[in-house]
Amino acid sequence: MDAAPTPPVTLVIFGATGDLTRRLLVPAIINLTRSRLVGEDLQILGIGIEPGDDEFLRGRLDQFLSHLSGEEPRVKDEAWESLRRRISYTSGDFTKDDIFVEIGKRLGPNANAAFYLAVPPSFFGTIVEKLAAHGLTDESDGVFRRVAIEKPFGTDLASAQALNAQILAQVEESQVYRLDHFLGKETVQNLMTARFANMMIESLWNNRYIDHVQITATEIVDVGSRGKFYDATGALRDMVPNHLFQLLAMIAMEPPNSFDAEAIRNEKSKVLKALRIYTPEEAKTHGVRGAYGAGPLNGTELPAYRDTKDVSPDSRTETFVALKLYADTWRWAGVPFYLRTGKALTARDTEIVITFQPVPFAQFRETEVNSRLPPNRLVIQVQPDEGMSMEISIKSPGLSVDTVPVSLDFRYADKFDIAKTTGYESLLYDLFIGDQTLFQRADGIEAGWAAVQPFLDIWAGDQSVPDAYAPGSMGPACADELIQRDRREWHELGVLLHRNGK
Ligand code: BG6
Numbered sequence: 001m002d003a004a005p006t007p008p009v010t011l012v013i014f015g016a017t018g019d020l021t022r023r024l025l026v027p028a029i030i031n032l033t034r035s036r037l038v039g040e041d042l043q044i045l046g047i048g049i050e051p052g053d054d055e056f057l058r059g060r061l062d063q064f065l066s067h068l069s070g071e072e073p074r075v076k077d078e079a080w081e082s083l084r085r086r087i088s089y090t091s092g093d094f095t096k097d098d099i100f101v102e103i104g105k106r107l108g109p110n111a112n113a114a115f116y117l118a119v120p121p122s123f124f125g126t127i128v129e130k131l132a133a134h135g136l137t138d139e140s141d142g143v144f145r146r147v148a149i150e151k152p153f154g155t156d157l158a159s160a161q162a163l164n165a166q167i168l169a170q171v172e173e174s175q176v177y178r179l180d181h182f183l184g185k186e187t188v189q190n191l192m193t194a195r196f197a198n199m200m201i202e203s204l205w206n207n208r209y210i211d212h213v214q215i216t217a218t219e220i221v222d223v224g225s226r227g228k229f230y231d232a233t234g235a236l237r238d239m240v241p242n243h244l245f246q247l248l249a250m251i252a253m254e255p256p257n258s259f260d261a262e263a264i265r266n267e268k269s270k271v272l273k274a275l276r277i278y279t280p281e282e283a284k285t286h287g288v289r290g291a292y293g294a295g296p297l298n299g300t301e302l303p304a305y306r307d308t309k310d311v312s313p314d315s316r317t318e319t320f321v322a323l324k325l326y327a328d329t330w331r332w333a334g335v336p337f338y339l340r341t342g343k344a345l346t347a348r349d350t351e352i353v354i355t356f357q358p359v360p361f362a363q364f365r366e367t368e369v370n371s372r373l374p375p376n377r378l379v380i381q382v383q384p385d386e387g388m389s390m391e392i393s394i395k396s397p398g399l400s401v402d403t404v405p406v407s408l409d410f411r412y413a414d415k416f417d418i419a420k421t422t423g424y425e426s427l428l429y430d431l432f433i434g435d436q437t438l439f440q441r442a443d444g445i446e447a448g449w450a451a452v453q454p455f456l457d458i459w460a461g462d463q464s465v466p467d468a469y470a471p472g473s474m475g476p477a478c479a480d481e482l483i484q485r486d487r488r489e490w491h492e493l494g495v496l497l498h499r500n501g502k
Pocket of ligand 1 (some may be wrong): 057181238350
């Protein structure tokens with residue numbers, strides 16, 4: 001089914017001169033314009049601290065897009081020229097009233113608006129309060145007024161609850177679009193289809209057949225110039241309660257009774273609320289952390305994390321984390337979910353690995369299949385090389401009864417001509433048409449923070465430093481110990497990429 005064009009809307013971007021706007025939001029809207037999903041009735045009103053007029057913002061974006069065009073020649077084309085004319089700008093302090101009066105004037109009455117908060121999190125609550133105080137979130141005239149909020153949404157359970165309370169005192173949940181950019185990724189959206197459109201997969205999807213689940217999001221990039229943000233955040237906060245838990249929710253949720261946004265969000269929230277909340281003692285044995293040391297990475301000498309610009313030399317912040325979690329539900333009872341994420345590692349690899357139970361293999365007694373058969377595995381590669389791979393055992397050719405593991409591989413790129421996208425296209429499109437499926441609801445966010453809070457608490461009180469690991473490695477030894485204790489192994493990082501010759 002083709003997607004319908006969006007209704008007329010003004011996208012009001014707070015933080016219009018920032019990196020997110022030029023790198024992701026504007027290129028995504030150009031792509032939507034190109035595919036005719038947004039038309040001439042989309043306006044952009046940029047708000048920033050720097051003084052300037054409409055031409056100021058247009059010029060800034062021009063400059064940035066020219067720079068991008070080196071790699072991607074289609075970025076600046078008629079779609080951009082047409083959008084460019086519909087971009088305006090006004091400057092002011094987000095905490096003062098003047099700017100909100102000005103926004104009101106610019107929008108005029110009866111205009112649909114989506115307010116996008118591409119600003120530091122300390123402004124989220126205040127901006128929503130000011131929007132409401134100036135009547136800008138009022139939908140009583142039949143228009144829509146939505147607020148899109150970037151991550152990080154809170155820094156722990158208490159702050160996430162406080163922020164939700166502050167926002168929901170002003171607007172309805174149906175007006176709030178909390179972003180997690182992982183949900184904009186094509187393969188993440190495919191997780192639900194893979195499960196619920198395939199009897200072969202879904203009928204095995206429970207603790208009778210699944211031994212354990214691994215969810216991985218590793219990166220080669222180091223902390224780089226983000227030292228200030230990262231040292232106050234760490235790998236756990238940065239990646240787990242949001243991105244990794246969104247993947248976990250898609251994998252572990254019960255089938256929704258419809259593809260309606262609320263039905264899906266209900267199921268996702270339910271499973272996140274079922275994540276076991278560890279006691280401090282349990283948290284100590286179910287989570288490990290590391291920080292990269294100095295060493296060669298991608299042909300350059302990387303300084304140790306603690307020697308990174310804007311990072312405290314005695315920082316205890318982790319750049320790698322691995323957890324063993326349980327979703328206490330009928331379906332998943334006893335099935336561990338191992339999660340890991342980190343920076344400066346050997347491969348960029350976001351994947352989900354489902355390892356099935358071993359077969360009873362009684363019929364192979366008296367044959368050469370005398371060692372344990374490798375378990376079946378389903379590997380869902382989210383990025384960078386989207387696809388799926390199913391590892392099964394077959395008989396090896398010849399007269400003897402012996403087996404070999406083989407893999408049935410599917411790569412998106414082999415089958416589809418996937419246009420280069422930013423990952424924000426579907427999120428912005430859904431924001432404009434009012435579909436909240438790919439956005440996080442207040443209860444889901446809080447459930448995620450509740451599950452990681454025990455780790456935050458024990459590490460806050462722990463004076464030891466995270467274990468060091470070598471840049472370009474698979475992570476610290478303590479991560480291997482975490483899983484090997486259970487006689488299991490991590491799936492090798494980047495293995496599908498290597499197989500595909502990348
Ligand atoms: C962001 C984190 O939310 O996600 C970054 O703050 C991380 O630290 C990024 O690098 C990963 O996203 P992606 O889409 O590059 O996998």
